[in-house]
Amino acid sequence: xxxxxxxxxxxxxxxxxxxxxxxxxxxxxxxxxxxxxxxxxxxxxxxxxxxxxxxxxxxxxxxxxxxxxxxxxxxxxxxxxxxxxxxxxxxxxxxxxxxxxxxxxxxxxxxxxxxxxxxxxxxxxxxxxxxxxxxxxxxxxxxxxxxxxxxxxxxxxxxxxxxxxxxxxxxxxxxxxxxxxxxxxxxxxxxxxxxxxxxxxxxxxxxxxxxxxxxxxxxxxxxxxxxxxxxxxxxxxxxxxxxxxxxxxxxxxxxxxxxxxxxxxxxxxxxxxxxxxxxxxxxxxxxxxxxxxxxxxxxxxxxxxxxxxxxxxxxxxxxxxxxxxxxxxxxxxxxxxxxxxxxxxxxxxxxxxxxxxxxxx
Amino acid sequence: xxxxxxxxxxxxxxxxxxxxxxxxxxxxxxxxxxxxxxxxxxxxxxxxxxxxxxxxxxxxxxxxxxxxxxxxxxxxxxxxxxxxxxxxxxxxxxxxxxxxxxxxxxxxxxxxxxxxxxxxxxxxxxxxxxxxxxxxxxxxxxxxxxxxxxxxxxxxxxxxxxxxxxxxxxxxxxxxxxxxxxxxxxxxxxxxxxxxxxxxxxxxxxxxxxxxxxxxxxxxxxxxxxxxxxxxxxxxxxxxxxxxxxxxxxxxxxxxxxxxxxxxxx
Numbered sequence: 070x071x072x073x074x075x076x077x078x079x080x081x082x083x084x085x086x087x088x089x090x091x092x093x094x095x096x097x098x099x100x101x102x103x104x105x106x107x108x109x110x111x112x113x114x115x116x117x118x119x120x121x122x123x124x125x126x127x128x129x130x131x132x133x134x135x136x137x138x139x140x141x142x143x144x145x146x147x148x149x150x151x152x153x154x155x156x157x158x159x160x161x162x163x164x165x166x167x168x169x170x171x172x173x174x175x176x177x178x179x180x181x182x183x184x185x186x187x188x189x190x191x192x193x194x195x196x197x198x199x200x201x202x203x204x205x206x207x208x209x210x211x212x213x214x215x216x217x218x219x220x221x222x223x224x225x226x227x228x229x230x231x232x233x234x235x236x237x238x239x240x241x242x243x244x245x246x247x248x249x250x251x252x253x254x255x256x257x258x259x260x261x262x263x264x265x266x267x268x269x270x271x272x273x274x275x276x277x278x279x280x281x282x283x284x285x286x287x288x289x290x291x292x293x294x295x296x297x298x299x300x301x302x303x304x305x306x307x308x309x310x311x312x313x314x315x316x317x318x319x320x321x322x323x324x325x326x327x328x329x330x331x332x333x334x335x336x337x338x339x340x341x342x343x344x345x346x347x348x349x350x351x352x353x354x355x356x357x358x359x360x361x362x363x364x365x366x367x368x369x370x371x372x373x374x375x376x377x378x379x380x381x382x383x384x385x386x387x388x389x390x391x392x393x394x395x396x397x398x399x400x401x402x403x404x405x406x407x408x409x410x411x412x413x414x415x416x417x418x419x420x421x422x423x424x425x426x427x428x429x430x
Numbered sequence: 431x432x433x434x435x436x437x438x439x440x441x442x443x444x445x446x447x448x449x450x451x452x453x454x455x456x457x458x459x460x461x462x463x464x465x466x467x468x469x470x471x472x473x474x475x476x477x478x479x480x481x482x483x484x485x486x487x488x489x490x491x492x493x494x495x496x497x498x499x500x501x502x503x504x505x506x507x508x509x510x511x512x513x514x515x516x517x518x519x520x521x522x523x524x525x526x527x528x529x530x531x532x533x534x535x536x537x538x539x540x541x542x543x544x545x546x547x548x549x550x551x552x553x554x555x556x557x558x559x560x561x562x563x564x565x566x567x568x569x570x571x572x573x574x575x576x577x578x579x580x581x582x583x584x585x586x587x588x589x590x591x592x593x594x595x596x597x598x599x600x601x602x603x604x605x606x607x608x609x610x611x612x613x614x615x616x617x618x619x620x621x622x623x624x625x626x627x628x629x630x631x632x633x634x635x636x637x638x639x640x641x642x643x644x645x646x647x648x649x650x651x652x653x654x655x656x657x658x659x660x661x662x663x664x665x666x667x668x669x670x671x672x673x674x675x676x677x678x679x680x681x682x683x684x685x686x687x688x689x690x691x692x693x694x695x696x
Contacts, residue, residue, distance in 0.1 A: 123602075123603075144604075144606055144610075145605075150599075152599070152600060153596075154594055160621070169614075217604065221604070
């Protein structure tokens, strides 16, 4: 069996009593684009710095092609890195910055020039080659940093929130560039971000970090539709959490009783078999729909307390009998469809299959 | 802003007046000395009855004055080199290092700035008597290094604090060894601080008189010591000429520093 391309095994990093990374293990395939997503202080950047060799882990190992990297100093790891802050060398021009890693490696001048040209073409900054970093915008600086990090064909490229200082439009523009560059170069990318949209947009797989651990690894779709933990469900996308009690269960399904006595039947148990008692249900706002209350109709009773027109959808806020506000996002009503306004009594319904069930409390 | 200059009205004239008065207060003694050095009166009479270059001729004709100028240049140059080198190493340790007593050590490095110079001079004199360093070039250099080093440490330390360590990390990731990264990326990045450190170190030695008086011997004395000595013997306008040169050289260095700083700003 061939070893995984990049293997992170049981990384732990503690500063005295403060633990930044508890235990992180992860295998990454060649050419994959993996995002480390999580709130600040969740250990995602620390893990990246351990891979870069800028931090020594307290325990664990990092293997590239089956060989441990820990004993290799940073400058010999041949890993590319783009930092959160602007790190172009201020006294060198754009071209000299990109040439730096090649000059350090004492490559022949002709090769250096050819590579610099190719890299600047890759990030589309050829016309800026003789400028100093101070004369570039933030987005341009990060693209030069990307060109510099790729100039020596590193097997792995690390990116530590490289776009967090840029505004939204520019960020999305460069995200498209990064995807294109990933496609064109085939480099393996580990990308740290706290922005879930960025993670969903860029990556093949997302590793969701929380409190120094990986909560869940999977495609964006996996994390969104099949969240394994309450944290994952709450962090990715919008979500409604409903308190409830497991009244009965069998054949992988459960009947949940809400605080007002409403019963929700056919909820997939998702590993909570045998667990009676408190539970937490999660339903995405776009999975819920509003209906006119009618006898025998399944769902939760509620009252519309707010509605907002969002262009492609209508966003309702519905208050439940136990005074919880639910977010419901519906397609725009067509002529003849029921439309709801402030104060209307409604029934909130959804397909029980679309419910995620987590331990309560 | 509350105190917007454009909205001060008549107060602007008052502010301007005060600034002018302070500037004159600071500049007049210097201008006076320069004027006297060109005056024809032998008794430093002001305003001068006439103008002459005689005192400058006398100054350059006297090998004693020339030796003093050369001694000052030599001491200040060696002090500059050592001060920048040691200041750079100390700044790296104090800014980048994470160890107990770092703040105490930093304060210790800066004490020569607040310690009365004469106390330092007496202490060094007593020490150098045992080491037979009084009156030697080494004695001068060590004494002046003590007062120049804090300036170098401050300039380089500030520059190093402003220089993002992540830039050096980026150079290391690019394949430069830590030392190579510091030499090829960090040093050029803090070159303004290094330059300021050099100028301040040079000036700290160039116009220092108290330590120099204690260190001086008949064979080796710096320009300020020579001025001081001459002043006590006779009140010749040659002193004014020497002082004017001292001031001119200092002013030229400050101007150079200002020009350098401006040319490097985007």
